[in-house]
Amino acid sequence: MGDRVEEKKGVEGSYGGSYSAGLGEQQLKVPYISVGSPFGLEEAQAVIEAMQGETLTMGKFVTKFQEAFAEYIGVKHAVFVTNCTRAMEVAADCIGIEEGDEVIVPAITFVATALPALQRKAKVVFADLEYDTMNIDPNSVAEKITSRTKAIFPVHHCGLPVDMDAINALAKPKGIYVVEDCAHSTGATYKGRQTGSLGDVGAFSFHTIKNMTTLGEGGMFTTNNSEWAEAVRLHRFVGMKEYKDQERYWIPYHYDIVAPSRTMAASNSSMTEAQAAVGLVQLAKLDKMNARRREIAEYWNQEFAELEELGTPPTPEGRTHVYHLYNLYYRKPEKKNDLMILLLDKYGIQTMIHYIPVYWLTLFREMGYEKGSCPVAERIYAEKLDLPIYPQLTDAQVEYVAESVKAAVKELN
Numbered sequence: 001m002g003d004r005v006e007e008k009k010g011v012e013g014s015y016g017g018s019y020s021a022g023l024g025e026q027q028l029k030v031p032y033i034s035v036g037s038p039f040g041l042e043e044a045q046a047v048i049e050a051m052q053g054e055t056l057t058m059g060k061f062v063t064k065f066q067e068a069f070a071e072y073i074g075v076k077h078a079v080f081v082t083n084c085t086r087a088m089e090v091a092a093d094c095i096g097i098e099e100g101d102e103v104i105v106p107a108i109t110f111v112a113t114a115l116p117a118l119q120r121k122a123k124v125v126f127a128d129l130e131y132d133t134m135n136i137d138p139n140s141v142a143e144k145i146t147s148r149t150k151a152i153f154p155v156h157h158c159g160l161p162v163d164m165d166a167i168n169a170l171a172k173p174k175g176i177y178v179v180e181d182c183a184h185s186t187g188a189t190y191k192g193r194q195t196g197s198l199g200d201v202g203a204f205s206f207h208t209i210k211n212m213t214t215l216g217e218g219g220m221f222t223t224n225n226s227e228w229a230e231a232v233r234l235h236r237f238v239g240m241k242e243y244k245d246q247e248r249y250w251i252p253y254h255y256d257i258v259a260p261s262r263t264m265a266a267s268n269s270s271m272t273e274a275q276a277a278v279g280l281v282q283l284a285k286l287d288k289m290n291a292r293r294r295e296i297a298e299y300w301n302q303e304f305a306e307l308e309e310l311g312t313p314p315t316p317e318g319r320t321h322v323y324h325l326y327n328l329y330y331r332k333p334e335k336k337n338d339l340m341i342l343l344l345d346k347y348g349i350q351t352m353i354h355y356i357p358v359y360w361l362t363l364f365r366e367m368g369y370e371k372g373s374c375p376v377a378e379r380i381y382a383e384k385l386d387l388p389i390y391p392q393l394t395d396a397q398v399e400y401v402a403e404s405v406k407a408a409v410k411e412l413n
């Protein structure tokens, strides 16, 4: 406490600098940074160790990281792949999503959740959200299920687990598959179980901004289904199957190539040893980093409870939130831009809006999706903004954000 809050010029966004428009020479006191998990010497040492190994790709670090991750999540299999988007794509192939199928996704998420269905020419059906948790609303899912529904892709938005009992209760009796998008929720629990172990497949992201990262990119596919896991492993490197019990390593053949499964084509999503080595270190620190995020969020929740103009999503009983994002409701949506501008220009705090309703994006508008179809999601979008949250925030910055947000809200009254 009592530390100084340093000033910094604009920072690079994680998607090609797109967060910098209009920042000019702005000095930031609390920037929205693109590295969501602090790196220390341990990660650097792990990279050096990986660099000195017998291979730089798909070696012992990848194996160890997968084993450690599977154990942490509580599933039989974890397969390290290039990113969460890829993990969801192979999940779609495991399930056999194809043209004519329908896939339910939440109205507000990153577009990646909807892409596997689109790529396979299935229909993306958007379900509305619960206003309080900002997560997919099981009641809306129930309304959207038809005889063509093949899968539901719930997203543990911001790091708060979805009501998975409700989703599974809708899906299981009808033979609908559940693919959890855990891009935000690594380490979050629901009734004592990790997200990524609650549906048929879990898909994780280790992108630079996430709660843990494998050097900027990376993802994990988790499942208890051994056949699917083997198919994803084959997919990850061109369908290559090595022979084990043979006369010599090249007799009768060095290797064979097979189709990963009837519904999955082979590709190359091999992962590097350095990424896996860093993943192991980050995984060991994850609970501590998530605890710091929670500490910050809980402090802000208390501080903002004073103001009726502000609201924060609750954490329902039996769930732990890992606050990948800290979303705040501002109940005066007509002034939300003014609040964001004031926070940026006067206080040097960079806020963001994650995410726009997916069906508002040009890609979907051009396919005929129309505004107005998920009214709760649209209300949430109008009211919400997210504050920069990451474990590296100092106590002084955390307090400064609380004081500044409250002051800015009062100034706009």
Ligand SMILES: Cc1ncc(COP(=O)(O)O)c(C=O)c1O
Binding pocket: 082, 083, 084, 085, 086, 109, 110, 112, 113, 155, 181, 183, 184, 204, 205, 206, 207, 218, 219
């Ligand atoms: C909800 C959600 N799903 C999926 C993704 C995609 O993750 P990746 O960049 O690892 O493909 C993201 C990335 O931001 C995300 O926020």
